[in-house]
Amino acid sequence: MSYLHLKVPPTRDERLKPCGAFGGTMDDLVSGHKEGCLSANGRTFAQTTGCQLTLSMGMAASIPNTVVIYHGPVGCGAGSLAVSGLSKQNQLARGNIDSIGRVWMSTNLSEVDVITGGEEKLERAILEAEERFKPHAIFIGNTCVPAITGDDIDNVATRLQERVNAKIIPLHCEGFRTRFVATAYDIVYHGILRYLLGEDKADWRPENADELRDYQERSKRTVNLLNVGSMGRVDEVELVRLINAIGLEANVYPCFTPPEKFVKVRDAALSVSICATHDDYFVEHLKELYGIPYVLNTIPIGTDNVRLWLLEIADFFGIREKALEFIEAEEVELREALKPLRAFFEGKTTFVSTGEIRAGAQATMLEQDLGMQVLAIRTHHYDKFGEVVFEHFKGRDDITINVATAQPFEQANLLRRLQPDIFLGHAGSNVWAAKQGFPVLPIFGPANSYMGYKGVFEVATRLERLLQNPAFFTTLGETSTLPFKEFWYDEDPYTYIQQTQDAA
């Protein structure tokens, strides 16, 4: 699929034609998507979400010793103000010496710049970033305004590269270009592939012949383990443990990875994704460019999907038996540990809301590992990568499926009807469920464990803890008012989903 010759990679809208608005059953979603009739769906009432800029720059900023420059008006990127301290913790957790911390700049485009262009300001920002921080790389995030007025950030990057030591990486992540923020991952990987992998001619392999032989031998059983920016170090440690246990080694990319280390990606035997939404663009390009095969089917959350994930890796290396032996021992141990907890979850109902891949796997885990009953799953979008993780729910018309990024109005309607015992959801959506009085467990977060066998146990203990005393949520429900009119709760929750192309 090589798109690397392009300055601007295609959006997810163009490349994968995902569905962003749907309500119904799992089977209708899968068949509807296959027939291609869902990708044009929109909403006549909509609530605000993020954009690909925010996500792109968040991912870029996770790479230590870099500066990110928002080329745009002063507000783009202001969301970073909420997490300025958090990123330091994330780096420290990985033992990274990130001497400059999280630094972002805004080119602060004014009305005058809208007319005369903002390239000169961008130049000065790049030069000053180099002077002040001496970063390894500078990411430029292009925003809506200069994209419309026609600033050429690639030209600026090329022009300034010879004057600047930092690698200048332009990212075309203008918010208006896509409805699917996951395009952000493609944008950042595009930059990494073009600027941190491809053009670096420095020899990173050992020079000494013995060391080189050793390095090459190890590379044959080393995988690129692809993380995501919102996961904690604790999950990385667990996944590396699983990979080590079957005799392989793992290097973790791309988030929190020092930029100079990316070039080693090229030497691995296999790329291992934990989320197709995050990585398909990257692994496919690594395969084409460097012949590195990949594993992309699932996320290692819940025993079923951990098993699937680990066996796919093992099969590639021809070590299935060894992996099975390990998996079975782990599963026995985990089942034993879960025993006292399982009784607690018997008959409890749950509602899951987050990105497609995580949603499917987490919901499966809640049913398969804990014995809970899933009443509804909401996913941010749905595309072809959803099929594997939703396998467990095929043919289940007892489960409500809603495709929506946030859109708390649809969620509130569904929750009022379904009355689950517990809600597991994405940041931003959680609070609305909480205000309806439902106990909420965040479905991801850097402070906690979710993945691998450890993750199953940890999520179980957190759920049990939460249900032991939901007083906060009960009171919150009694004392909060949601902004939706009462009649709304009696309406079809999908009233505002538009099934046709004729959106305004």
Added chain:
Amino acid sequence: MASFIEKPRFTCPLGGALATVNALTKAVAVLHSSQGCGGNSNGAILGAAGHLGSGYCGGSSVPASSISEKQIVFGGVARLEEQLNSTAEIIDAELLVIITGCTAEIIGDDVQSVVRGYNSKGLDRPPVIFASGAGFKGNSYFGYDSVLQSLFRDYVVPSEKKTKGKVNIWGVPPSLDVFWEGNLLELRRILEGIGLKVNTFFTNQDSLADLKASADAELNIIVSPVNGVAAADVFKEVHGVDNLITDLPIGAKATEAFLRTVSERLKLNKRLVEKFLTAEKENYYHFFNRISDGYADIDLQRYAVVIADTTYAVALTRFASKELGWLPKLVAITDTVEVDQQAGLRSLFSKELENPDQTVVFETDTSQMQERLYERWPKPTGAKYDRLFSPAFVIGSRLDSEFAENIKAGHLSVSFPISNRFVLSRGYAGYRGALHLVEDIFSVLVAKR
């Protein structure tokens, strides 16, 4: 031409406007912008504002037209109308405020005509007004002003009659002043204490009805030399109400001066005012003086660095100098101030600082604070008799904690952004607020005891 900014300590007009609308009870914003403008703003106006929650219809509940390439090419008016109608249908609001972002303004959508069309239908729906929020027009302080101007022009009902002793107060922008609600509640309390009827618009003591009926006030009081000043001119032009522009009072001395100024301006009953001032002062020092043992026994005087927007920089410098007896040696003003305004703003410090020209700098960039300090104080050389900048304290934002650490100073986040504290009803203004500020600052000083 404004330069680039490192870690700007504000967001765009859309973000400032959104925070402002969110803070009005039962008012709901409708964003007409690219899809991420709301989500990005939420980080700044909620997470970086002392973890202010989504509130009634903020956060991911904010209605948004989320225009994309299609509308940018063909126009976004139809999508806005659709969103406006559906919002009125499903959301329980008393006022809708359309806030436009960059893309909608660049493509030139005629939002005013959408507003006229909607309002003229006369249906049983909340009225709608419109505030410009394009990012390239300024920063979030501009967005605060923009919403106020629209409210004053298009929502406040004109009134020929003026009510003696009624005042409106603003200048404290929600979220950008992380302590805005606590501050406004205290300002309301003390102004009521000297016998006034007070509108503060943005607290749980206010209502849209009060805002609508605010044109009969005798005076508008703006507690900021910059924020909301342009809106005050609009109020005066449209509703004929005079204004008084003052600083944000923090501490007994500043608050007493503030109340006397208001009292003189409105010719209030002096005896009643003095009675209130005496009682408040007595109460204030009853509590304030509890720091005396610690102050005297362990030497809690500090060199101070103040890093804040214009309003807070003036207020905190005065407080540190006059109430705490500290020595402000660097005051960094972090909101963008045009060069021709700088001299005027420096003069606001003439009573607090020996040499405002030397001490006050206009610096937006976090990484430059240390340099600004060492332009004013000798950099440590490691010599035996180095005159160190110590003991010191930085009253700034979350972004300044690293700087404070580097110069071995104490630190408290008071100015925006504040992501390392939860702020609920706390305010720092007036008498009661100042006591909170003393508690918070001095708690840092003994945190390791």
